[in-house]
Amino acid sequence: MTRRTRIVIFAAAGLGLGALLGWSLAGIPHFGDYRGPYGYILNRIVVPERHTTNVVGATVFDVRGFDTMGEEFILFAAVMGVVLLLRGTSPRSEADEAVEWVGSDALRVVATLTVGAAVLVGLWLVAFGYVTPGGGFQGGVAVASGAALLYFAFTMRSFRPFADEQLMDPLEATGAGAFVVVGLAALVSGMHFLHNLFGPGTTGTLRSGGSIALVNWAVGLEVAAALLTLYSLFLREYVVPLARSRT
Amino acid sequence: MSYLPYAVAVWIFLVGLCGVVTSRNLIHLALCLTVTQSSTYLMLLAVGYVNGGGAPIFKGVKLGTTAVDPVVQALSLTDIVVSVTVLALILALTLDVHEDAGTVDPDQIAEMQG
Numbered sequence: 001m002t003r004r005t006r007i008v009i010f011a012a013a014g015l016g017l018g019a020l021l022g023w024s025l026a027g028i029p030h031f032g033d034y035r036g037p038y039g040y041i042l043n044r045i046v047v048p049e050r051h052t053t054n055v056v057g058a059t060v061f062d063v064r065g066f067d068t069m070g071e072e073f074i075l076f077a078a079v080m081g082v083v084l085l086l087r088g089t090s091p092r093s094e095a096d097e098a099v100e101w102v103g104s105d106a107l108r109v110v111a112t113l114t115v116g117a118a119v120l121v122g123l124w125l126v127a128f129g130y131v132t133p134g135g136g137f138q139g140g141v142a143v144a145s146g147a148a149l150l151y152f153a154f155t156m157r158s159f160r161p162f163a164d165e166q167l168m169d170p171l172e173a174t175g176a177g178a179f180v181v182v183g184l185a186a187l188v189s190g191m192h193f194l195h196n197l198f199g200p201g202t203t204g205t206l207r208s209g210g211s212i213a214l215v216n217w218a219v220g221l222e223v224a225a226a227l228l229t230l231y232s233l234f235l236r237e238y239v240v241p242l243a244r245s246r247t
Numbered sequence: 248m249s250y251l252p253y254a255v256a257v258w259i260f261l262v263g264l265c266g267v268v269t270s271r272n273l274i275h276l277a278l279c280l281t282v283t284q285s286s287t288y289l290m291l292l293a294v295g296y297v298n299g300g301g302a303p304i305f306k307g308v309k310l311g312t313t314a315v316d317p318v319v320q321a322l323s324l325t326d327i328v329v330s331v332t333v334l335a336l337i338l339a340l341t342l343d344v345h346e347d348a349g350t351v352d353p354d355q356i357a358e359m360q361g
Contacts, residue, residue, distance in 0.1 A: 003354060010268040014261055021257045030249035032298035039295060039316025043303050046317075053306035055314070059321040071325045078332040085339040132306050137328045204306050223328055230335045238342060 051200035051208040057130035060137070061215040065194045069179050072219060076176045079226045086233045087165070103153055111153030118146025126220035130209045136216045140223025148231050156240050163232030168225045175222025182214050252293035259286035273344060273351040277337040284330055288323045295319035 029035050042055055042063060052058045060068050119142075126139030151159040162168075186195035194211075201208040263283030270276035295316030301308065303317035345351050353359045 001360070007269060010265070014264060017264075018257060018261050021260070022254070025250065025253040025257065028253070028294075031252050031293055032249065032296050034295065034297040034300075034316060036295075036316060038318050039297070039303075039314075042317050043305075043314045044311070047305050047310050053304060055303040055305065055317040056320045056324070059317045060325060064318070064321060068321075068325055071329050075329045075332045078329070078336045081336045082332075082339040085336075085343055133302065133304055135324070137324055141328060141331075226332060230332065234335070234338075 047203065049200065050196065050210070050212065051203040052130040052212055053204045053208075054130050054132060054135070056133075057135045057216065058209060058212060060135060061130065061212045061219070062194075062196055062209070065183075065215060068215075068219070069183065069194070072176060072179055072222060075226055076172070076222070079172065079229055082230055082233055086237045107153050111149050115146055115149045115153075118149060119143050120146075122146055122224070126217060127206065129216045129220070130212050131204060131206065136219030136221075137223055140220045141227060143220070143224040144227035144231065147228060151231070151235055156235060159232070159235065162228050163236065165229070165232075168229045168232070172222055172225035172229060175218050175220070175225060178218035178221070179215055182211050182218065186211070252289060252296075256286045256290040256293060259283070259289060271352050271354065273341040273353060274338065276353065277334060277341065280337070281330065281334055284326075288327065291319040291323050 042059060046055045046058045046063070047053060050058050050062060052062075122139045122142030122145075124139070125134035125142055126136050129135030129139060147162040148159070150162065156163075182197075183194040186197055187193050189195075189197065191197075194215075196210040196212065198210040200210055206213070260283055263279050263281075263286065266279030266282065267276055270279060292315075295318065297313055297315050300313045300315040303314040303320065305312070305314075341351060344356065348356045350356065
């Protein structure tokens with residue numbers, strides 16, 4: 001099929017799809033006229049039942065915890081795919097990674113101050129994920145991004161501690177596995193899979209939500225380790241060799 | 248105006264698809280796919296919006312205050328993170344294709360001819 005025929009077919013199909021979508025959307029309730037029962041129910045029962053003040057967090061890690069486990073394993077499988085495709089395709093040595101990055105002293109000072117702050121903010125987002133806005137997914141990304149600043153402001157060598165596969169692989173697997181272990185723990189205690197354990201605790205504190213805290217930390221650990229694995233793979237296999245070939 | 252968010256979601260979806268179909272670069276194609284996907288976030292959040300509702304977080308907010316649907320927010324936030332790793336997988340495949348075929352233009356790769 002030539003490029004031209006493909007675009008002509010898409011133009012027709014796209015217009016049809018757009019018209020159908022527009023038609024169907026005209027039939028759903030107006031924006032802001034929310035009718036579904038689940039949002040109202042959760043906003044009413046989560047705080048009294050789970051004592052967690054972030055209803056989104058409780059929804060992710062408790063109400064639809066089983067779904068989140070599935071999504072977590074999509075993430076795990078995707079990262080495993082990247083590892084299989086990229087890891088070890090090019091020989092590398094420590095000398096290869098010591099490409100001097102031309103950065104200013106000002107950049108380095110700011111980065112040094114920011115790395116710690118960014119990682120700390122990430123950990124805070126994970127820790128209070130079920131009390132205030134945040135959670136394992138968002139916090140994990142923030143932690144990994146904070147650590148990635150080390151590469152942007154310094155060299156691959158500075159980022160190396162976070163790129164260590166001997167450390168990151170077990171951490172990622174622990175995060176993914178811990179979610180399942182929490183679910184199985186409920187099963188062993190005679191309840192159904194991922195049933196909330198340990199009681200709800202005190203409303204609006206870190207000691208609320210029962211096993212939500214554990215699942216939240218498991219996800220935070222997995223997301224942070226997964227993203228650091230991705231960063232280090234792309235940096236090692238693509239970005240650093242490219243930078244080296246240009247110097 | 249009350250249908251504007253839905254219309255924007257449909258628009259983003261179609262623009263993304265258009266980019267996928269006309270793309271001459273696999274990296275561009277992967278990013279267009281991400282644009283298409285992000286229309287679902289807007290759609291979900293628009294469906295869950297309650298007039299005058301705040302965030303479904305009740306720390307320091309009286310219980311029973313009008314809040315938006317937390318379910319669609321939970322769906323969107325997990326998917327944003329998962330989609331990043333899936334995008335990374337597509338980009339890794341693109342690197343592999345580039346190594347084999349020497350190009351990232353889907354029209355010049357025999358295996359991608361439809």
